[in-house]
Amino acid sequence: MVSEEFERELDAYLDEHWDDMVEDLASLVRVRSVEDMEQAASGAPYGPGPAQGLEAALALTERLGFRSQNLEGYIGTADIPGESDRQIGVICHSDVVPEGDGWHYPPFDVTRKAGYLIGRGTVDDKGPLVVALHAAKFLRERGTAFPYTLRFLVGANEETGMRDLEYYLARYQEPMVTISPDEDFPLCFGEKGHVRGYFESAPIEDGVVRSLQGGLAYNAVAGAATAVLDADPSLFQATERVSVEPTEEGGTRLVARGVQVHAAFPEGGVNAIHELAKVVLASNACTEAERSWFEFMDALLGVTDGSGIGLACSDDMFGALTCVGGMTRMAEGKLGQTVDIRCPAAISEDEVVAALERAAKRAGATWHTTKISPRFFQDPNGTFVRTLVSAYRDITGDMQEPYTVGGRTYASHFTHAVAFGAGVHGAQHPSWVGPMHGADEGASEANLKQAFKVYALAIERLMQVDWVAEYPDLAR
Template sequence: MSRKIDEWISAHMDELTVAICESVRIPSVKGTPEPGAPFGKEVTRAIEHSLDIGKRYGMETRNMDGYIGLIDYGEGEETLGIMCHMDVVPEGEGWKHPPYGGVIADDEIHGRGTLDDKGPAICALYALAAVKECGLPMKRKVRIMLGGDEESGWGCMKHYRENEKMPDLAFSPDAEYPLVNSEKGIAQITMKATYGSHIELKGGERANVVCDSVTAIIPQSADDIEGLAADFANKTGYGVVTNSKDGKTTITVTGVAAHASMPEMGKNAIQGTLALLNILPIPEEDKHAVCALHRCFGFDMHGESAGIDCEDASGRITVNPGIIKWDENGYTLVVDMRVPTTQSLEDISNRLCANVEDAELIDKHFQEGHFVARDSELVTKLLEVYEKHTGRPAEPLAIGGGTYARAVENAVAFGCERPGVPALIHMPNESIRLEDVKFNVRVIADAIIALACE
C-alpha cells in the first residue's frame, strides 16, 4: 500500500503544486466583514478554493458561514482533526518575488502563505485524497479544518466550538518537525497613555509580527536631527530616512519583519524608533513618554529591562511591541508576549505595564499554554511516522508560536518546517521547496494512516 500511495502522490504533484500557487495568489489577509465573509471576502475565497478541491475528490465539504471550512472523509465514532488555516499576515516590504504571485523559481514556490499555512493545508488535503483514492479502510473519520482567523483573534475556532464537537485527537501542520507537544502561553495586551502630544507615530499591522517600519513626525527641522539620525543608523543597523517640510520632519525607521515568537529573526522598528526619539530634541512631554517606553523595552527580546524575563522547560519569554499609534492625544501600544507555561499571563502582563510610567492596561487577550505527554498515542505514532521518513530518531519540541493544537486537549503541531531549512514565516520572501511539498504530503498521508486507518 505504501507504494500505491507513493505512486498516487507522484502522479498528482503537478496538480498539487498548481493548487498551492493558486491559493497563494489569493491575498487572504483579514479584511472588512461582509455577509458570509466575517474575515473579509479574500479569506472566504481562499477557504472556498480548498473546499473545491475536496469536492473534486468526492469528499464531504462545508463552509461554516465563512468562519471555517470543513473537509470530511471516512467513518468512525472518533474524529481525527487536521487543523489548518487559510488566512495570512500582511505581506510587508522587501520581497524578491511578488508576495501574492505564487511564483515557482529555484525549485521553490514563493509567496505569503506558502509555509504558513496554505502550503501545508493543501498538502494535507492531497494526503487525505491519496488515502481515499487508494481505498484504505478507516477506523476514524478525518476532518480537515480550514480556519479563517488564526493570525488574528481565532474567531473561526470560537465559531466552530460553539457549533460543532471538537475532534477527539488532532494535529496542526503549522509549526515544525519532528513534532511540537508544548506551546507557551500567549498574552496580547494594549497599553495606553493619554496626554497632549506634539509627535505622531504609526507602525505595525499585527501584534504577532515583528514591526518592520515606523513613520514618525516630529516638530523639528531636519537640520536639528540629521546628524543624530545618521549616527544612530550607523550604530544600530536600522534604516533611517528623514524628510522635512514646514518646520516638521518625517522620519521613517526600517527594521526586519519576523514572527513575534522568534523576535531574534527580525529587527523591531518600534524599538528602534523609540531609541532614536529618545536621543532627539523633541518636546519635553513627548520625551518623558518616549523615555518611559524605551526604558521598558530597550532593544530587549525577553523583557529584561521590564523585569519579567523568565524561562522553563517550554522556553524563554519573548516580548514583541507589535503595533504603535501615537497622535495629539497620546499613544496606544499593542504588545505580544510568549510566556512560559509555568507563569501567569495575568501577572506577567500587569508587571510589564507597571514598568511604563503613566501607561494603563486597557485590553488583554490570553491563550493558555498547551502540553501533550510524550508517551501519548498521538505523539508516539507521529514521531514514528517522522522517523520512518527521515531515518533519524526524533523527540518533541517546545515552541513560542501558537497553533490550533491548543484548542484541542489531545492535539499537537506536526510539521511543516523542516530542521535546517530556513523558515521565513511572517517575513519577506516566504517560500516552500518543491521537495518539501512532496515530503509533507507523503508524511501527512502516513500520519493519517497511522491514526485513522485500520
C-alpha cells in the same frame, strides 16, 4: 516500518501530481486573505480577503473529492466519510498575515526557485494544507480503510485571534484527536502561555509628534514604522535603517525599516519601531512627556526577552520568555504600543500582567490586556504523540525528539491535539528564503513532499487506533 509498496505508491503519486499540487498552492496564495474588519459583512466575518481565501480552499477540497461546507465564512469543513461519525481531525487555515515590506518576489503568487516555493502562506499555512489534503486523497484512492470520518477544518481567522475555531467548537463536537499542520516536525506537544495587549500613554499636550504608525500585526516584529514630527529635519540623524525627510509643512518625516518575523521566534528580527525610537531620542526634539514614552519604548523593544521591563525568565520545558512589540499608533493625542508575550512555566500569565501594569505605572502609561491564553501541554509519551512521531521517523529516519514552542496554534483549543509539521524543526534554508510572517516567505519543495508522505502514513495509523478506548471522555 513502512512497506516498500506503500513508499512506491507515495512516490508514484508525487511523480504524477506534484506540479498540480504546486498549482493548487498557487491558487490559494493568489488570494490576499488578510483580515479587514472594517469590511466585515455577513458571510465574511473577517473581511473579504479571508472569506475569499476560505472559498478558494473549499473549492480545492471539492475538486479533490471531499464533502465540503462553508460555515457562514467563519470556518469550513471538508470530510472523507468513514465507517463511523466519530472523527479524526486535521485543522489548517487559509488566512495570512499582511505581506509587509522587503519582498523580492510577488507576495501573492508562487515563485519556484531552486527547489523553493516563495509566496505569502507557502509555509503558514496554505502549503501544509495542500499537501495534507493530497495525502488524504492518496489514502482514499488506494482504498485505505477509514473507521473514522476524516474531517479537515479550514480556518479563516487563525492569525488574528482564532475566533473561527471558537465559533466552531461552540456549535460542533470536536474530533477524537486532531493534528494541526502549522508548526514543525517531528511534533510540538506544548505551547507557551500567551499574553497580548497594549500600552497607552496619557494625552500628550503640545507635543511635536504629529503622527506615528508602525507594524502590521500583534504577532510579528514590526518591519516598518513612520513618524511625522513638528521639528526641523536638521535635528535628526539618519541611520542605516531610518531615513529623514522634510515635510511640506517644514516638519520631519522619519521612515524606519526593520525585519519582520513571527513574534514567537523573534531571533533575527529587527523592530522598526525601536529603530525609530532611538533616532527620536537622539534628536532631543521632543517634549518631556514624549521623551518619557520613547525611553520606555527603547527599553521595551530593544530586547525580546522581556528584560527591559523585568520579565526575563526561562525553564527547561518551554525555554525563554519572549516579548515583542508589533504595532504602534498615535490616536486622539495618545501614543500606543502593542505587546505580544509568550511565557514559559517559570511565570504565570497573571504574574506577566502584573509586571506589565507595574511597568506602565513607572512610565506614566496604562496597560490594557486584550488576550490571555494558558499554556497547553499533551503527554509526550501517550499513544497519540507516539503514533505521530513514529510515522515521522519511519518516513524520514530523523530521530529528533518532540518539542515545545512559543507560537500559538489551533491545537491548544482542543482536548487532544498537537501541532504536526509541515516544516522540520531546526532546518536551515538559503539566506534568500524568508520565514513565515516575513518577506519572501518560502517553503522547501523537498520538505513539502516529505510532509505529504508523513501525513499519509500518520493518518493511516491514526485510523488504526481505538480512540474510544483511549479517550472515553470524547466517546459520548
